[in-house]
Amino acid sequence: MIDHISLGVSDIERAKAFYDAALAPLGFPRVMDFAHAAGYGAGRPQFWISVPHKRPAAPGSGTHIAFTASDRGAVDAFYQAALAAGGSDNGAPGLRGHYHPDYYAAFVIDPDGNRVEAVCHHSI
Numbered sequence: 001m002i003d004h005i006s007l008g009v010s011d012i013e014r015a016k017a018f019y020d021a022a023l024a025p026l027g028f029p030r031v032m033d034f035a036h037a038a039g040y041g042a043g044r045p046q047f048w049i050s051v052p053h054k055r056p057a058a059p060g061s062g063t064h065i066a067f068t069a070s071d072r073g074a075v076d077a078f079y080q081a082a083l084a085a086g087g088s089d090n091g092a093p094g095l096r097g098h099y100h101p102d103y104y105a106a107f108v109i110d111p112d113g114n115r116v117e118a119v120c121h122h123s124i
Contacts, residue, residue, distance in 0.1 A: 004039075005065060006048035006101030009112045012036060014086065015049045018110055019099055021085035024048075027065050066117040071124070072104045078118035079106035086111050 009015035015082070016038050020030055023040050028047065032039035039045025069075045076093045083089065091107030105119040 001047075004046045006027060006050055007063065007065070007110075007112070007114055009049045009051055010040070011111070012038070012049065012051045014111050017045075017088060018048040018082070018085045019049060022078055022082035022110075022116065023067065025074050026069050027074070027083055028067065033109065064115040064121050066105075069118045069120040071121075071122060072120050074103055075106050075120050077119045078084065079108065082106075082110075084118065087116070090115060091117075 009069035012035070012113065016030065017031075019038070019040060023029070030038050030039045030040050031043070032044045032045045037048060040047045047067075067078070069078060070095070079093050087089060087108040087110050089107075089111075090109045091105070093106040094104065096105055100121070102121055102123045103119065105117050107117045110116050
């Protein structure tokens with residue numbers, strides 16, 4: 001249903017490094033690149049980061065993005081890559097049975113304070 005989404009970031013190069021690493025395990029490479037923005041997706045940009053941003057993101061701002069993962073291993077790889085690229089933990093990989101029995105997800109906070117999730121809805 002969503003065509004694309006964009007997040008404002010304070011440092012485009014830092015954000016590119018973070019999302020290049022964090023989204024690679026999910027199969028969402030950078031597919032468009034500009035000095036002030038970058039687009040990620042499977043064949044076309046569906047997720048954008050850009051500057052300048054008039055009101056910087058902050059923890060607790062309500063921004064939350066969930067990316068689909070093909071399997072649980074991709075969720076685990078997303079989490080490790082995101083932490084290694086400067087993100088912080090907001091929920092280690094695991095089942096979240098309160099959503100549904102097969103909801104396997106990991107949660108991180110990007111360098112600008114946005115909450116980012118990778119989720120797999122498959123039982124294995």
